[in-house]
Amino acid sequence: MNDFFRLPLGDVVEAAVRWLIDALGGFFDVLAVIFGGLYDWLDASLSAPPFWAVILVIAAFAYWSRGLVLAVGSALGLLVIVAVGQWPNAMDSLALVILAAVVAIAIAVPLGIWAARSDRVSAVLRPVLDFLQTMPAFVYLIPAMLIFGVGPVPGMVATIAFALAPGVRLTELGIRGVDAEIVEAGHAFGASPGRILRQIQLPLAMPSIMAGVNQVIMLSLSMVVIAGMVGAGGLGGAVVQSLSRIDIGLGVEAGLSVVILAMILDRVTSGFAVPRERTPKTSTDAATAATPTVEQPRAAASLPADVADDRQPVTA
Numbered sequence: 001m002n003d004f005f006r007l008p009l010g011d012v013v014e015a016a017v018r019w020l021i022d023a024l025g026g027f028f029d030v031l032a033v034i035f036g037g038l039y040d041w042l043d044a045s046l047s048a049p050p051f052w053a054v055i056l057v058i059a060a061f062a063y064w065s066r067g068l069v070l071a072v073g074s075a076l077g078l079l080v081i082v083a084v085g086q087w088p089n090a091m092d093s094l095a096l097v098i099l100a101a102v103v104a105i106a107i108a109v110p111l112g113i114w115a116a117r118s119d120r121v122s123a124v125l126r127p128v129l130d131f132l133q134t135m136p137a138f139v140y141l142i143p144a145m146l147i148f149g150v151g152p153v154p155g156m157v158a159t160i161a162f163a164l165a166p167g168v169r170l171t172e173l174g175i176r177g178v179d180a181e182i183v184e185a186g187h188a189f190g191a192s193p194g195r196i197l198r199q200i201q202l203p204l205a206m207p208s209i210m211a212g213v214n215q216v217i218m219l220s221l222s223m224v225v226i227a228g229m230v231g232a233g234g235l236g237g238a239v240v241q242s243l244s245r246i247d248i249g250l251g252v253e254a255g256l257s258v259v260i261l262a263m264i265l266d267r268v269t270s271g272f273a274v275p276r277e278r279t280p281k282t283s284t285d286a287a288t289a290a291t292p293t294v295e296q297p298r299a300a301a302s303l304p305a306d307v308a309d310d311r312q313p314v315t316a
Contacts, residue, residue, distance in 0.1 A: 017143050028147050035099070035153045043095040051082050054091070058264065065271030072267075077260040086257040087233065093224050093234030094261060096152055100159040101220045105213055108164050112171025112212070113197070122172060133165040137226050145230050155227025155236075162223045166215035174208025175201050214269040221262050235261075 021028070046054060055078045061070035081090050115122040140158035148154040178201045186196040202209070229235020235254045242251035 016191065017146060021147055031157075032148050032153045035156055036151070038099055039095060039152050039156065042099055043092055044094050046091040047088060051078075051087050055079065062264065062268050062271075065268045070267050070271065074110075074264045077264060081257045081260055084253040084257065086238065086253055089233070089235045089238050089254065090257050090261060092152075093221070093236065093258070096156055096159070096224050096227070096232060096234060097217065097220045097261075097265070100156045100163065100224070101217045102214050103156075104160045104163045104220065105167055107160070108167025108212065109171050109209065112168045112209075112257075113175060114166065114285065115172040116175035119161070125168065129165040129168055132161060137162055137223055138229075140223075141230050150231040152227075152232045154230050155224065155232030158227060158230075159220050161221035163216045166219065167212040170208050170212030174205030174212075178204045178209065210269065210272055214266060217265050217269055218262065221258070221265065225258055239273040279296065 055075050058078060059071040059075045062074040079088055111125065115125050132284065137158075140161050141154065144154035144158040144161075148157060175197075182200060182204070183196060186200050191199070224232065225236040225239055228238070228240045230232065231237070235258050238250060238254035239258075240250075241247070242254060
């Protein structure tokens, strides 16, 4: 019965992948050279300086994001990675995560904006995103390895595909969640659709967009570990090596390094997602901030100043 009702889906997909390799082999070769070159440059930029210089830079970002506590905690966590001998592997993984996350965000945010502005695009993207988000992570490695071979490039491509969906979804959700009255007020003041997007919708949707960025980075880090199975190296390669050798010590050291990197990236990116109030620098600014103002309509008061200044004169 199973042979009679057998659907040759796997054979069709395999034939399609092999046709892509034959038809677009030159494009994939160029893509592999670009990704490989960017990865080598970023990996060298993180690995060449002394470890304390990289720790200082990351601690500075952590301080800018959330303050002194996160900066000190990040520095201590990175020192633990140095102490267990996983610093080179951690920098390899960090380079791959940064590059894959940047490419995924560069694709996800425009797609999310497009989906938020078009119901038809949103309807087309929804099943594609469902497919990308629910497909087991190991499956992405198979076509990536067939197309790009073994090394960091197939791991990077598989990571981009795996981490793409949350960025698109949360960008669309944030823009669609902007109050319609504020958008209508922008139209009433004569702002163009592009200016409304740049100065009203994107700023108000930024917490949701940054949450999507955070999820993209976290999924990239989880996928980079799995990508160690196809020769991506880094902490993922150390985990795979510990599995093949049944080396508990190496597995714990590499796993702990992954956890530390994940916590630092999560806290730093989530800190940038939280809007921070500007503190008054002078006593005059403080007095101005404390002066009560006349309540304005909510939609008009929420507009940026340069949009509100573009009000069209009303003629009799």
